[in-house]
Amino acid sequence: MNTDNEITKLKKVTFIEQARRSQIIECAIDTIVEIGYTQASLGEIAKRANVSKGVISYHFSSKDELFEQIVYKYDELSKSTFLPQFDMQIPPKKMMQKYIKSHLHFIEQNRNLVYANIEIVSNTRTKEGKFKFAGKFDERILEPIEYILLLGMKDGSFRRFTKLSRRILAQTIRNTIDGFSLEIIRNPDVDVSEYIKELNLIFDLSTRVD
Amino acid sequence: MNTDNEITKLKKVTFIEQARRSQIIECAIDTIVEIGYTQASLGEIAKRANVSKGVISYHFSSKDELFEQIVYKYDELSKSTFLPQFDMQIPPKKMMQKYIKSHLHFIEQNRNLVYANIEIVSNTRTKEGKFKFAGKFDERILEPIEYILLLGMKDGSFRRFTKLSRRILAQTIRNTIDGFSLEIIRNPDVDVSEYIKELNLIFDLSTRVD
Amino acid sequence: MNTDNEITKLKKVTFIEQARRSQIIECAIDTIVEIGYTQASLGEIAKRANVSKGVISYHFSSKDELFEQIVYKYDELSKSTFLPQFDMQIPPKKMMQKYIKSHLHFIEQNRNLVYANIEIVSNTRTKEGKFKFAGKFDERILEPIEYILLLGMKDGSFRRFTKLSRRILAQTIRNTIDGFSLEIIRNPDVDVSEYIKELNLIFDLSTRVD
Amino acid sequence: MNTDNEITKLKKVTFIEQARRSQIIECAIDTIVEIGYTQASLGEIAKRANVSKGVISYHFSSKDELFEQIVYKYDELSKSTFLPQFDMQIPPKKMMQKYIKSHLHFIEQNRNLVYANIEIVSNTRTKEGKFKFAGKFDERILEPIEYILLLGMKDGSFRRFTKLSRRILAQTIRNTIDGFSLEIIRNPDVDVSEYIKELNLIFDLSTRVD
């Protein structure tokens, strides 16, 4: 079965290559967490991966691509985690609670990836100073929250909002979640369950009908 | 008269010197806002200040010192703005509203300084990877808010908190304020009054006694 | 006369800067002659200029620009040398002799520049493999010779040519001159006067009317 | 039979080995023509040969050896083409015409090899800057032409030459031939027969007796 062998070989090759890329990506993430975006040179990443600098260039076309892959990994993991949870059936209040809970759990379980993503996205700029990953800051990230708030307002489970007040509340919730990403790096022993409970209480109260 | 002249001279020198330092600090802040911490080299700062690179080295012992001065300026302005406002006489609810309002106004009026401070504080690390301005993240920043919450809880104007729940709420408020610092850079036309109104509503509701 | 001083200063500054650039260009030329285009790294050039590598980057935006300047210098010197000599008054036969003679003298007196120019022009290619200085090879370089041949043919001092035969003869003359540029580097003691005399004889004979 | 088999095997192995080497040499030649000596890395050669970089290192002890083989191939083909033609019986004038004609045909038919050889020979230097293939530039290449000129002078079919004038004319002819090697790469549609005819005319005229 020549064909089979070749396929096996090809798969294996690709698999090894992918494994190596993954390993380097992982080390790059750790490096960023340990010493920060600014100091995370290829040399430092290579050191942590116990390989020579050239290995990284061999597997990635550039440092930019390596960092893009980290952002990509974050995006994919993020999408695959949260999209399936976006269920219209659940009542808005529950939905909001689920949103907060699942994001905090996601951050807890992927804290280094989440932190590295923030570092890269907030620091990578073009030569002209524009944010390279500007899309990451854009409004779309607020849409799910705004939509939940809208649903809850319509079915009477939340108080009334203007379009602007909905947006500001959504931003507040996002800021809270992003802030948690930094907090868990600084203080790894944070009590996540308690944090979730408190945030749910805070935003339950701040959305309740009088 | 000699002495007098020398003093005058010294004063003048110091004054000019201070003016020069201030000017460079201002340009450094603008540079960081325009192109980000990573790309803010002495060359880029000098270009914006219309001076040679050497001038900066002449007035500041190092790039580190220049950036420290930005953080110092932020701290001083921050202290001189907020400390006088910390008035025990005002009822907690009002105090909290004032806290939010004054911070957002402060950010609005000093947006570049605030943003540069964040960039520096979150990116400057020691060779070993420790945050150089670690103190900026520390608990002390939460103390005023926690204290207000404690007061309000004791006099019955806020709901009951555990120590931990107080801290989490304080963090939420801080995250909201820090998030606004970034938002106003990305979106300079944000309606600050409306933002203040909404945040006050949100945190009024979330601290209210049933 | 403040103005005067400033002008003097500016001129001096520009003058020093130009002198430094010229000096580096000269060292780059020598380096190419000594070790060839391929091995002529910024480090080797800097070594010959007794400066650090960074100095070159300080005065030139890139290695490319430095090499472009060599080609530019060749072009300018070449133009300023030969253009004034292109005199319609002289009879074609004399003109041709003058062409050969002045080019060989030019090469003799600027042998390193001429050689470095050839190395750069023949080796510098784009990423896709196109010659960056393709224009240097183009037909225009043959125009003066072809024109002289045409004039001589018309006034009967040269034999008859077709357009193609004129071009081939022009190429032959150019190849001879370019070949001399390499020869004088390999064999610095070449007898230039004799060379000129012989080439003039060769091309006299090959253009002569029966 | 064992022995026979082994011999067969060895022969086959050697044959395959030789075929592989030839294939790689051919690709190296093409690479040099396409993107130039400077950019002709093992990676680019391997890409054109549809093999991995390692294969080249496997079949050649070094990049140097691979390039030497190109020069060697050129030399061998050159020798085997021109040596048999060097026939004392032919009259000098015919001999010279044959020299030019056969060289231009050789270049036409082996243009890539000829061009790659020039690139390698003119660019490969030792660490100290000496030309590695210095012998290629040396006087021996002029010997056949000089000899033909001497013969023709002696039998009265060419004009009189000094030793030096003979050498200069020989160089002129060589420069013309080398120049054609470059011309045919830049302009593949060059009319070779016409070129031969013209060169023969030019050098016929320049050697003729008054």
Added chain:
DNA sequence: CATGAATGAGTGTTCATTCAT
């Protein structure tokens, strides 16, 4: 005081070469 000039360490990247499989 201010400048342009220079330095040298550090960065990302390329590449010939080596090697285990």
Added chain:
DNA sequence: CATGAATGAACACTCATTCAT
């Protein structure tokens, strides 16, 4: 035999810092 993987030296370039004028 052939491969992909890895190495390490070399490269062009950037930049904070120093210094003579």
